[in-house]
Amino acid sequence: MTPPSNLNDTVWFATGCSSGLGKSFAQTIYKAGHRIVATARNVTSLSYLPDEPNVLKLELDVRSQGAITSAFAAALRKFSKIHVVINNAGYGLMGDMESISEFEGRDQLETNFWGPVNITQKALQIFRGKFALEGFTKAVVKEVRPEWNIHFLIASPGGMRTNFAQSSLQSPPRHAAYDSPNVYPISINLE
Template identity: 50%
Template sequence: MLDFNTVWFITGCSSGIGKSLASTIHAAGHKIVATARNIDTLSYLPDEANVLKLSLDVTSREAILESLSATVAQFGRLDVVINNAGYALMGDTEAIPESDARLQMETLFWGPVLITQEAVRIFREVNPAGKGGTIVQVFSIGGYLTFPGSSFYHAGKFALGGFTQSFAKEVDPSWGIKFLVVAPGGIQTNFGSNVHLEHRHPAYNTLTSPFNQLVQYMMKPSCARDLFSARSMC
């Protein structure tokens, strides 16, 4: 059972699931390291000893290592990591520039990978022997099912799931390290503001294309409650 000395490290805390988690964890009296690209978005958390607010770009290895190092320096340990930061890149796959596709994969896959690798080292080498820790990957229904127009989003989520399941089978049980993959379905958040909808290809931009039909469906007011909603997809 978690105690009040538990140290949580969460990415993507500016809004949505990350903000809700950070607020709930802080209210419960735990130690919280809340991160976001823009540290000003973390002002909802108070400035106090149990709260560490950090600016973090999850596509930067240097920033990741610095953030986790700052966590250990502040609290002396790390117990739970929640990889939550992300956005969705939507468009016709043939039209999406390689640079945009790579940034999507850096955010959804390589960022969590690097955070997970360093967190496991801390769990094993910094925390008390056998105490370990927990890695939580905020996955998505988009890591199990696919929709048109989101190929690189799905690629990132599918890759993260495979990575986590394999890595979990490698660690020695005596280290006390656990992995949890959380795959939300429809959750009404402002995730839609983090959906990048662009990159149309004339061959696919037709009235009957599956992607256009999905976009039209997403624009319906009732869609916010539906599984396929841009506001719901995490």
């Protein structure tokens, strides 16, 4: 993949642009004069971006392989290429072990791990023609030839003010056993 001849020709594809870090990425990319494919599960949440030629707003649930394929196809129809992919979609899940259901745990992994894995696989097909996400990315880096000019960045931001701990955080009801301060810590006799 050849880099763009002009930085303003750069096409960015970003997931999770409805709020927080993803919204900041999308706004910064747009304001810098680049072309942005901003995605979110609810496309109306992208109304902060204008409807203009350098912006493509797409509905994308990263848990769906079909939705990922459709989003990349739409981006290529509009801009003919993609230079940078930002895997940002995700949410938190907080609660005690007994309260988090298998469905909730698997759904979070589908969003926070398998979604980015599937996005990356699709992006590699376009660019060229493994402890959860960071390990996967580090492994993929070693598979990509330097002459392909594909670069990866793992951003692990520290604390910052976003809505991740509010609307992007799910918290199932606590298990009743944890409601009383008298039962913590729990001791179990294994004899």
